[in-house]
Amino acid sequence: MDLHNIRESYKFDSLLESNLESNPFDQFQHWYQSYAELRIKDSNAMAIATVDSQGNPSNRIVLLKAVEDGEFIFFTNYGSAKGQDLLINPIVSALFFWREQERQVRIQGKVVRISKEKSEAYFATRPYLSQIGAAASEQSQPIDDRSTLETKFAKFQHEYPEGSTVPMPENWGGFAIQPLSFEFWQGREGRLHDRIVYMLERSEWTISRLEP
Template sequence: MDLHNIREDYKFDSLLEANLQKNPIDQFKDWFESYQLLRVKDANAMAIATVDGNGIPQNRIVLLKEVRKDGLVFYTNYASNKGQQLIENPNISSLFYWREQERQIRITGTVSKLDEQENEKYFKTRPWLSQIGAAASDQSKPIEDRNALEAKFNEFQQHYPEGSAVPKPESWGGFLISPETFEFWQGRSGRLHDRIIYTVMDGEWSTKRLQP
C-alpha cells in the first residue's frame, strides 16, 4: 500500500483576522451553520479525547447536541469508560474535521455534568429506540455475545413498549465542555494554512495566529 502520493491542495476558503468573531463560540457557530448547509451526514460528530487513570489518551466520536454561550454539550453514559475518565479528570480535548470545507476545529477545556433536570428533559425528547438503547446498554462493559445483547434489548422493548415512558438510567446524561482554547484551522494552498487560536484570560478572549 503506497500512501505517499495521497496529497491535496486546499483552496476552499481563508481565515483572516479581519473576519473573525470576537468570541470563539460565535466563530464556531458561523462555521457550523455553514457546514450544516452541506447536509453532510453526522455533521455534528466530534472526536473527544480523555485521559485514563494510567495517563493513556483515549479517543472516540460523540455527537454535539447543543452549542451554548458557555460551551458545547454532548450526552453519554456517566458510567462508561469516557464518563468515568471525565469524572476522575475533567480535562477534555475535542475535535471536528470538516473535510468538505478543509477545516479543523480543536478545543480544549474541562467538563461538568449537566444537572439531572436537564438530563431528564433531554432524555424525554429522544426517539423511543434511542431511549431503549440508552437504558439497555451498560456502555463500555463487556457482554458475552451479540445474542445476549439483543436479548437484553428485546427485554427492555417488551417492558417499555413504544409510547410508554422509558425511565432515564441514572447514569445517563450530558456533559458541558467549558472551553479554554479554540483553534480554527483552514487549509490553504501550498501548505500555508490559516491557524487562529483563541485563549481566554479573566473571561476575555484573545486570538493569535499560529504557523501552520
C-alpha cells in the same frame, strides 16, 4: 499499504484577522452553520479525547447536541470508559473535521455534568429505540455475545413498550464542555494554512496566529 501519493491542495477559503469574529463562539457558529448547510450526515460529530488514570489517552466520536450559555453539550453513559476518565480528569480535547470546507476546529475545555433535569428533558425527546438502547446498554462493559445484548434489549422493550415512558437510566446524561481554548484551522495552498487560536485569559478571549 502505500499511501504516500495521497496529496490534497486546499483552496476553499482563508481565515484572516480582518474577517474573524472577536468571540470564538460566534466564529464557531459561523463555521458550523455554513457546514451544516451542506447537509452532510453527522455534521455535528466531534471526536472527544480523554485521558485515564494512567495517562493513557483515548478518543471517540460523539454528537454535539447544543451550544448554549458558553457550553458544548453531548450525551453519554457516565459509567462508560469516557465517563470514568472524566471523573478522574475532567478535561477534554474536542475536534471537528469539516473536510468539504478544509477546516478543523479544536477545543480544549473543562467538563461538568449537566443537571439531571436537563438530561431528562433531552432523553424524553429521543426516539423510542434510542431510549431503549441507552437503558439496555452498560456502555463500554464487556458482554458475552450479540444475542445476550439483543435479549437484554428485548427485555427492556417488553418492560417499556412503545408509547410508555422509558425512564432515563441513572448513569446516563449530558456533559458540558466549558472551553478554555479554540483553534480554527483553514487549509491553504502550499501548506501555508491559517491557524487562529483563542485563549481564555482572565475572562477575556485573546487571539493569536500559529505557524502552520
